[in-house]
Amino acid sequence: MMEKHGCECCAGRSPAEPDGVKTYCPVETTLGLIGGKYKALIVWRLMEGPLRFSQLSKIVKCASPRMLTRQLRELEADGLVSRRAYAEVPVRVEYSLTRMGESIYPILAAMYRWGSGYLAEQGKSVGCAMRPPQDEPAGSSGL
Amino acid sequence: MMEKHGCECCAGRSPAEPDGVKTYCPVETTLGLIGGKYKALIVWRLMEGPLRFSQLSKIVKCASPRMLTRQLRELEADGLVSRRAYAEVPVRVEYSLTRMGESIYPILAAMYRWGSGYLAEQGKSVGCAMRPPQDEPAGSSGL
DNA sequence: CTGAATCCAGGAAGATACTG
């Protein structure tokens, strides 16, 4: 996934070094994980607890089933989301965050806060399907 | 730039609300600003001080002049980078961060740290043209 | 030195219809 050419400058998404050892840029990696369409929103909402496919569909209203499935599959392959199917009738599938997925919350929250400030400075108004982040435990709020 | 359709769920990159008021998702906005190719690397390196076009070319080795120019122009249009041309012969152009551009550093640093942990857990090795982030002032290191 | 102009390929994403 995301295989590119192999140059030390953009060693982000999986270049091959001359000696055959692949290296990755942490920032590009992180961006690649949550940069996909709806991914940030999906992860954000799953922070509150597991959701099933139909519930996610309502949250990410404009995503076609195909897109939603793809994003979820990628998040699953990347180890941020886990999928659990229940053998019931009708079928029930629940998506939840892995511990790795949960651990990315501070970054999303930081982006939310910084983005809000940026938008304010640009004279634009905030409005999205995410809910504002909870205040962090004292000490990290200074980010 | 980045005009899309207009749905409250993906109200990230500039949807039009029914009443004509555009709203934006802070997280999508932030991702849009640094998500472009080489943008994170460019901003990261400019943290250390202004750089001219040729210097950036050496840092972002695999970027063609066209791409580098485009990324820089977008960063400039978004208010993160400022461009200064000196009427000399030969021409000299310096790029530097605006205050808004500098203010995004904690987010990049947080992504660097989280991404490093993620890569470690995946058994992959880190290696990129960025330099590891400096330690933050005590208190915010707990991000 | 710092780009601009042009052309092109590949992947991401949208629309629509269908299924176990």
Added chain:
DNA sequence: CAGTATCTTCCTGGATTCAG
């Protein structure tokens, strides 16, 4: 309910060439 299957469009980014 929770997806798949196709087809198409769009946009990002790459390669190359030329210019002030």
